[in-house]
Amino acid sequence: MRLNPRRALDSPLVCGTLGVVILLCVAEAAGRVGIVPTVQFPLASTILVEAAKLAADPSFLADIATTFTGWALGLLVTVLIAVPLGLLLGSVPPIERALRPLIEFLRPIPSVALIPLAAWVIVDPTQMKVTMIVYASMWPVLINTVYGLRDVDPVAKETLRTFGFGPLSVLLRVSLPSTAPFIATGVRVAAAIALILTISTELLAGGSGGMGSFIILAESSPAGVTLTVAATFWAGMLGLVTNGAFVLAERRAFRWHTAKTGAAQ
Amino acid sequence: MSGLRRRMRISALLLTATALLAAGCGGGDSDSSANAGGIEKADLVVGMLPLPEVAPIQIAIDKGYFKAEGLNVKIQIIQGGATAMADLTKGSLQVLHSNYVSAVTVAAKNLAKVKVVGEAYTAKPNNFAIMVKKGSPIAKVADLKGKKVGVNTRANVAELSVSALLKTHGLKPGDVNFVEQPFPQMAGALESGLIEAAFLPEPFHQTAATQNGAVLLSDAFTGPTADFPIAGYLVTEQFAKDNPKTVAAFQRALIKGAELAISNSAEVKAALGKYTKIDPATADLMVLGGFSTSVNETRLQRVADLMLEFGYIPQKFEVKQMMLTPAAS
Amino acid sequence: MIRKFVTAVLRLWIVPVVLVGWEVVTRNWAHPFFPPPTTILPHMRDLWFDGPASRLWLNETALANFPPSLGRLLTGWVLSGVIGVTLGLAIGRSPLLFRFVDPIIQFGRALPPVALLPMFMAIFSIGAKMQISMIAFGIVWPVLFNAADGGRTVDPLHLETARVFRLSRAQRLLRVILPSALPKIFAGLRLSLSLALILMVIAELFSTNGLGYQLRLAERVFDPPGMWGAVILLGVLGYLFNLIFVLAERRVLAWHSSARHRT
DSSP: OOOHHHHHTTOHHHHHHHHHHHHHHHHHHHHHHTSSOTTTSOOHHHHHHHHHHHHTOHHHHHHHHHHHHHHHHHHHHHHHHHHHHHHHHHHOHHHHHHHHHHHHHHTTSOHHHHHHHHTTTOOOHHHHHHHHHHHHHHHHHHHHHHHHHHTSOHHHHHHHHHTTOOHHHHIIIIIHHHHHHHHHHHHHHHHHHHHHHHHHHHHHHOSSOHHHHHHHHHTTSTTHHHHHHHHHHHHHHHHHHHHHHHHHHHHHHHHHHHHHHHHHO | OHHHHHHHHHHHHHHHHHHHHHHHHSOOOOOOOOOTTOOSOOEEEEEEOSOGGGHHHHHHHHTTHHHHTTOEEEEEEOOOHHHHHHHHHHTSOSEEEEEHHHHHHHHHTTSOOEEEEEEEEEOOTTSEEEEEOTTOSOOSGGGGTTOEEEESSTTSHHHHHHHHHHHHTTOOGGGSEEEEOOHHHHHHHHHHTSOSEEEEETTHHHHHHHHHOOEEEEESSOGGGTTOEEEEEEEEHHHHHHOHHHHHHHHHHHHHHHHHHHHOHHHHHHHHHHHSOOOHHHHTTOOOOOBOSSOOHHHHHHHHHHHHHTTSSSSOOOGGGGBOOOOOO | OHHHHHHHHHGGGHHHHHHHHHHHHHHHHOOTTSOOHHHHHHHHHHHHSOSOGGGTTOOHHHHHHHHHHHHHHHHHHHHHHHHHHHHHHHHHHOHHHHHHHHHHHHHHHTSOHHHHHHHHHHHHOSHHHHHHHHHHHHHHHHHHHHHHHHHHTOOHHHHHHHHHTTOOHHHHIIIIIHHHHHHHHHHHHHHHHHHHHHHHHHHGGGSSSSHHHHHHHHHHTTOHHHHHHHHHHHHHHHHHHHHHHHHHHHHHHHHHHHHHHHO
């Protein structure tokens, strides 16, 4: 019944593309009119052309692969550390109370400050990357896990306990599944932070390949700003794609989650 | 059923993670044993910044000079600073390209014991420049009083050279404000007024002049800092002691590379295309000419003395401690 | 009141434990880049806290560097709060707008702020304006997402009631939508506050004063106690900010829930 253009506006793809195009036009205009001097920052079209060139450069593609691998490994280790720790803190409040000052102290310390110090003890560049990713991106996962545990239905827990289940099985059968959506959100937030950290660590620590190393190389050239921004463009695309994947995965997991709880009732 | 499958998938994931971690942690020592030439260690990783001054290393690799000495040299592009020095002391780099100001700072503060095994670059006229914006009221060095001067790293060779320059014009380092800015952003920062003068190496000062009309205020290394030694190659004291023949072989190949770099600028430009992002057209603008084949102790002592004068190090430092005493062979 | 204060202090028992452990480990290790706290703390005192008691012991260096840093941080945080809440609520209430800007937001969120520095320099040129906008850009995301989420999940019954009482758009926003999204907005603001400290350090790497500048300088002159001093100060500031924020949040939300009960 609806008119065609109206239906087009219902599609996230059409609207999203339109939004991006409008933004690019505004950015291009800002450069051409002189609001953003091109000496300092390249035109949007210059960036896109450079980014397209990079996409055809095998060494840059290898850099993207390195960054992606480092990111995935770092995120995996983050989850493996932060979720169990969050479960521990969430289920044993005295430990949480004791550690909270430490957590609040450590959280705002930037990894920019830690890399030059950590460099003296961590030998391997991959290990360095993973350490920095874990340090910066574990907090959302940790905090969401703790908060999620507080939200667990006490009746369900009590029911299982009266059936003679131990605390560990209560944790695994009730608490963990019902905390899962919270953890998933935490992981999605952590994924974005982890990507930034992967590139920053490659940039600041050097020697590990990846998009950060590309930026170090770019600084050797007077055209460095354009190259850096073009590389950053692909960093943004990587973020867009990985976030999309997480949203899809979450949606599927939740469907399974709701279906399962529905069946159990 | 599905629960079991899921659990299996999770344990498979865990296994992969552990394997990846193990791969990341292990694999440090891959020393090949001494070869026929009597070299203690054949595999060397050289950490270097992507600057024109390290072209002799790339040339020595491409021309097989290292190979002829029985060395297998790999390049690792680094970001510099404390992180790179840490990599040298931990042994993930065997040789580090570093400017002398960092090297002397580390040695004088007893943070690491290093030896200079070769020189990379000595400042020649037009290699490094102090540039100002087109139409800037700053016409002479003395006009820099109270202005913001862009340097790539604070408290390092750029700031030291500007300080020495200010002194010869009757100013003190405290009379200007130093601002840290990466070289590619410097021309833009001049334009916006974030900085009012910029310390720029080649090819940045040439492109700033040709593309943005920036004006030369002064050569950066002139008068008391003429022929200033800029950077060298470092190893740890322990490495020099344990591998005298390796170090000697490295030096021979490096000198050959430097000699070719001095005599043939086309080789330098070809090398630049391999480890930097400097395009050939930009490379053609460069003067270069500062490649060096020997470490001059007297000149290096001038660096340390200047650093003492401007408070970079707390007490007098004898650079003799950093010199390599040739091993009796 | 006193008992409350005592229990609050007792909760920090872990701090001396960690400090002693840290001291023991670093003393035995004797690594030049990992000095013990008994070296770092006097260094911090000499650097920042040997001024007169009337000025809270802050000396000239501290007064030259702390206020600009804190000013940029708080301004950036407030700015990100205003932008994040406005844009977030708009996105939360309008699915059409959400479809338009979602890719841009996801894209922007993944950009490393360090790499965007030249852009901020180009748009805002000099000094504080550039740093503040960079801080705001880096930390706006948690507020934005939480506000959008809060805006989306307003109780339909409340909206219905607002319509029945013929509240104007502005009234609906201020009396129904904003209050219901408030707890989530606060959660976002709290996250972005600790992020703000991190972004402040990054934004100040290229400046002439501030804590980030001092940290970078300590790194450049190979001064490990100075680097550690800055790290500890950042941690303490983060802890205090969080504490103040949680207290303020409790007040506002308590008042807000009681106000809602009254109506």
